[in-house]
Amino acid sequence: MRVEIDNRSGFCFGVQNAVKIAENALLNGERVFSLGPIVHNDKEVERLSDLGLISIDHNQFSELRNCKVLIRAHGEPPETYEKAERNNIEIIEATCPIVKKVQSRIRDAWISSKADNGQVVIYGKSGHAEVIGLLGQTNNEGILISSVDDLCKIDFTRPVHLFSQTTMDAKEYRKIKELIAGNMKAAASGSQEISFKIHNTVCGQVSNREPHLKEFAGNHDIIIFVSGRESSNGKMLFNVCKSVNPDTYFVSSVDEIESSWFSNKKFAGVCGATSTPKWLIEQIRDHISKL
Ligand code: SF4
DSSP: OEEEEOTTOSOOHHHHHHHHHHHHHHHTTOOEEEESOSSSOHHHHHHHHHHTEEEEOHHHHHHOOSSEEEEOTTOOOHHHHHHHHHTTOEEEEOOOHHHHHHHHHHHHHHHHHHHHTOEEEEESOTTOHHHHHHHHTTTTOSEEEOSGGGGGGSOTTSOEEEEEOTTSOHHHHHHHHHHHHHHHHHHHTTSOOOOEEEOOOSOHHHHTHHHHHHHHHHTSSEEEEEOOTTOHHHHHHHHHHHHHOSOEEEESSGGGOOGGGGTTOOEEEEEEOTTSOHHHHHHHHHHHHTO
């Protein structure tokens, strides 16, 4: 059987950057804690843990003193930095520069919204690490919407600044924008237009992969999509492949591959999420080639 890897799959720039920062810190022989798993991929977390990276949660972070803690690509709210300062913790900053920029734009919008009784609305997944960091920029006063059902949380008679988590689906975000615009227009009918500022914060590293993956999935008999189960862009990009090629399978490791999937198949494609390491995609390609 022929097996082809999608060359555009693998870590996005932000994750690559964070992993590199971690590897450099570990090379110096330092003890490094990572606040949350550095990437939504268990295999890569295992690899870095073998090099000495210790993943901790926020409760464990609260107990730490006088050490170094890495902030992963998703970023953190301001209170994490304040706590670090109080507890003499040195932060190793690995927040993706794109997320950092979104955080600062949200902060600016929140400050300016004070003057015109506006609202900062964030389209994202409840409880997602990046979203916690984004909401933190508004002192948790921002309005989180995760689906159309949450639009009722917005007061359409007041100004709105709209942002999205960087890994949300661009099409869904467009739909949300249109619905808010329609509701605001209706609320303003007859009176002065209400300000609605839309910030395009879906990351191109994810949205640009969609059309390419559709083509890739359509050109193969079977697709093996490799990703951690916690990865939100992994779920989204898997569905993109599945919508084009029903013979698409989600796996997190070699052990999950079943040889029966490949009967009567001649050309397999292997691809993954922005949090899937290239070495894992290659490992899976080598495994399938031997079936
Ligand atoms: S998806 Fe984009 S914003 Fe998110 S970590 Fe990767 S490069 Fe940064």
